Amino acid sequence: MTTLAAEDHQLVFETALAFARKEFGPIADQIDEDDAFPPDIWKRLASEGYLGIGVPEQYGGSGGDYMQAALVCEALTRVSPAIALSYGAHLNLCAHNLLRNGTEEQKRKYLPKLCSGEWVGCLGITEPNAGSDAMGIECTARLDGDHYLLNGSKMFVTNGPGADFMLLYAKTDPAAGKRGITTFCVELPAPGFSVSRKLDKVGMRGSPTGELAFHDTPVPVENVVGEVNQGFKVVMSGLDLERAFYCFLALGCSEECMALALAYSQERSQFGQPIAGFQLIQAKLADMYTGVFTSRLAAHEAMRLSMAGKRCSKEAAAALLYTSEVSQKVAYEAVQVFGGYGFMKEYPVQRFWRDGRLGTIGAGTSEIRRLIIARELLGQR
Ligand SMILES: Cc1cc2nc3c(=O)[nH]c(=O)nc-3n(C[C@H](O)[C@H](O)[C@H](O)COP(=O)(O)OP(=O)(O)OC[C@H]3O[C@@H](n4cnc5c(N)ncnc54)[C@H](O)[C@@H]3O)c2cc1C
Numbered sequence: 001m002t003t004l005a006a007e008d009h010q011l012v013f014e015t016a017l018a019f020a021r022k023e024f025g026p027i028a029d030q031i032d033e034d035d036a037f038p039p040d041i042w043k044r045l046a047s048e049g050y051l052g053i054g055v056p057e058q059y060g061g062s063g064g065d066y067m068q069a070a071l072v073c074e075a076l077t078r079v080s081p082a083i084a085l086s087y088g089a090h091l092n093l094c095a096h097n098l099l100r101n102g103t104e105e106q107k108r109k110y111l112p113k114l115c116s117g118e119w120v121g122c123l124g125i126t127e128p129n130a131g132s133d134a135m136g137i138e139c140t141a142r143l144d145g146d147h148y149l150l151n152g153s154k155m156f157v158t159n160g161p162g163a164d165f166m167l168l169y170a171k172t173d174p175a176a177g178k179r180g181i182t183t184f185c186v187e188l189p190a191p192g193f194s195v196s197r198k199l200d201k202v203g204m205r206g207s208p209t210g211e212l213a214f215h216d217t218p219v220p221v222e223n224v225v226g227e228v229n230q231g232f233k234v235v236m237s238g239l240d241l242e243r244a245f246y247c248f249l250a251l252g253c254s255e256e257c258m259a260l261a262l263a264y265s266q267e268r269s270q271f272g273q274p275i276a277g278f279q280l281i282q283a284k285l286a287d288m289y290t291g292v293f294t295s296r297l298a299a300h301e302a303m304r305l306s307m308a309g310k311r312c313s314k315e316a317a318a319a320l321l322y323t324s325e326v327s328q329k330v331a332y333e334a335v336q337v338f339g340g341y342g343f344m345k346e347y348p349v350q351r352f353w354r355d356g357r358l359g360t361i362g363a364g365t366s367e368i369r370r371l372i373i374a375r376e377l378l379g380q381r
Contacts, residue, residue, distance in 0.1 A: 009071055161210040195210050244307075317373050
């Protein structure tokens with residue numbers, strides 16, 4: 001890890017890494033193989049206080065800051081990117097979002113359950129017909145007395161199958177485009193709610209991803225997060241932080257791939273010498289290191305800027321674009337260093353290669369990140 005983080009942050013990372021290696025190291029391959037997230041992991045993460053980082057103690061959290069949460073995510077990624085992805089969806093997308101935008105009553109009601117691991121949280125914005133065009137969602141929420149009735153579906157929801165709580169975005173004024181979206185707290189399961197399917201992924205296996213359906217699902221009016229028709233503001237309030245956070249997942253994948261390749265290159269001999277002695281392998285190791293080093297700078301800077309509360313859409317998008325694309329190259333070269341063994345499931349390097357592939361797709365694609373950067377450079381909105 002890092003020589004950039006303050007000393008207590010360094011300790012957070014090292015403690016989390018030791019915890020993750022001990023607790024999840026022996027089962028990480030099995031989680032991937034079975035595509036099953038062992039439910040007791042939430043309790044183990046909560047017992048270390050990891051589910052409450054960045055959430056004040058008055059809401060059941062463990063205090064600390066977003067950087068510490070990101071460092072825990074980086075440490076979890078080094079062992080199991082799938083666990084880190086579910087952790088990020090629960091804490092960063094769901095709990096931190098509620099903390100920033102929820103009412104006092106919502107925070108007191110829901111955050112303690114999320115921080116203790118009693119409830120698993122998720123966030124639902126993406127739909128079958130609305131991914132990159134997130135403001136084009138079709139799910140509706142119609143006011144009916146003291147409730148809204150939800151109708152529609154949500155796609156690719158991390159932790160969706162089995163979640164107890166969801167922050168959900170729906171159209172309350174479909175004619176008003178992005179000015180007609182509202183955010184809701186939804187307790188699950190609920191009447192009219194179903195998991196249409198658990199999705200079968202090539203990577204991040206174990207982190208459950210689902211398509212969810214709502215048919216006249218009632219949500220009390222007091223569960224509106226922020227103001228009615230102001231969901232766009234809720235989305236925007238967290239985007240830079242969320243992108244900065246996910247840089248640490250990409251960084252963790254790169255770091256672990258480099259570490260695995262470095263160790264293997266010194267163990268594996270061909271032509272009577274360790275393959276690390278060949279300059280073409282040394283070049284790969286040097287390029288991997290350079291990618292890790294520069295990704296770390298970008299991730300920390302993006303988190304520092306977004307924690308300072310400054311608008312940093314260009315910087316956060318650039319950092320995630322960079323760290324996630326670098327991690328593809330690092331993983332590719334790490335598999336290459338392993339040769340045929342890199343293509344075998346008995347070596348974990350292929351798992352990081354598959355898991356890390358999500359980095360240029362989830363939380364906004366590389367293409368969308370480039371558009372955000374270019375628009376800002378050109379002074380467009
Ligand atoms: C494993 C996983 C977990 C996820 N978790 C969550 C979650 O918890 N909650 C949630 O709400 N969502 C989640 N997502 C959804 C994720 O954010 C979307 O997949 C992502 O935003 C892309 O949307 P899409 O898949 O519909 O692709 P599309 O938007 O259909 O894009 C297809 C291709 O077209 C490109 N493209 C689209 N628009 C443009 C444009 N204007 N210019 C140039 N190129 C363009 C894209 O970059 C991409 O290459 C998850 C996705 C995955 C795969």
